[in-house]
Amino acid sequence: MDNFYDCLARHYDEMQSDMDVRVWADYYSSLIERHSDIRVRTITDLGCGTGSVDICLAKNGYKVTGIDSAEEMLIMAGNKKSAGKIIWSLQDITDFELPGKTDCFISVLDTMDHITDEKALAGIFSKVSSYLAEGGVFVFDVITRKHLAKTLADNVFYEDYEDFTLLWLNSYDSSTRTNTAELTLFERQEDGRFARYDGDLVERFYPVQFFIKAAGRAGLKHLGTYDELSYEAPDKDSERVFLVFGKPLEERR
Numbered sequence: 001m002d003n004f005y006d007c008l009a010r011h012y013d014e015m016q017s018d019m020d021v022r023v024w025a026d027y028y029s030s031l032i033e034r035h036s037d038i039r040v041r042t043i044t045d046l047g048c049g050t051g052s053v054d055i056c057l058a059k060n061g062y063k064v065t066g067i068d069s070a071e072e073m074l075i076m077a078g079n080k081k082s083a084g085k086i087i088w089s090l091q092d093i094t095d096f097e098l099p100g101k102t103d104c105f106i107s108v109l110d111t112m113d114h115i116t117d118e119k120a121l122a123g124i125f126s127k128v129s130s131y132l133a134e135g136g137v138f139v140f141d142v143i144t145r146k147h148l149a150k151t152l153a154d155n156v157f158y159e160d161y162e163d164f165t166l167l168w169l170n171s172y173d174s175s176t177r178t179n180t181a182e183l184t185l186f187e188r189q190e191d192g193r194f195a196r197y198d199g200d201l202v203e204r205f206y207p208v209q210f211f212i213k214a215a216g217r218a219g220l221k222h223l224g225t226y227d228e229l230s231y232e233a234p235d236k237d238s239e240r241v242f243l244v245f246g247k248p249l250e251e252r253r
Helices: 004-015 021-035 052-059 071-078 118-131 145-152 208-217
Strands: 042-046 063-068 087-090 102-107 132-143 156-160 164-173 178-188 194-204 221-227 240-246
Touching (some): 004 071, 004 178, 004 194, 021 052, 021 102, 021 132, 021 240, 042 052, 042 118, 052 063, 071 087, 102 118, 118 208, 145 164, 145 178, 208 221
Parallel strands (some): 042 102
Antiparallel strands (some): 132 240, 156 164, 164 178, 178 194
8 A cells, every 4th residue: 555655756756846957967966076086977876766866967977876765766766768777776875785886975855864863874974985986075965954943944835736735734843953844645546536645754954064073984074065056155044055075085195
């Protein structure tokens, strides 16, 4: 029987339709080229979802591997045009295995913020460091405290589409810096009736310094912090920031 997350996967791309995945893929490519000390040929995406950004990156000439723990998301990804060029891997991003080194890791759309356990999140950096080629980079984006505490806060949102409706009730806890989104999806069935699916999504705000320290302990160097889809530094009004870490070449250590 389908669950909430299966339903979410079926409609995820439509819910993200205001996101220009080509712009995001090109921006990630630019940060990779700006900061890597090697020619990046292979990219591994942690938490790839339905793979839209990965497909664009593959069109940019990279050999891409997408990792996600949601099987339905990977099924949706694999059914897309040009998806056959990508390796899709059903794994937990906090405990993944690769057959060899990769030139670059990415994690898109605040995937890292959904890891609410600090030790598990810090462990990702150790995993990344063990598989990242020297001179390669790890690029990811995270949300800001403003985004959780003010933009989402305790607000209610809804999105109404032809075949489904999403209700989204947020609850922000300042003591833990976490937002719990209680989601309800109504999906139209073949007989015209609607099936209801309920689920929660939790995100936690982490200061940039947390990532810098966790990466440093794993042997990764902080190379840059940027405002959303920009080359400028973030400010108090930023909703999302992009972070870049690199694994130094042996001669630079």
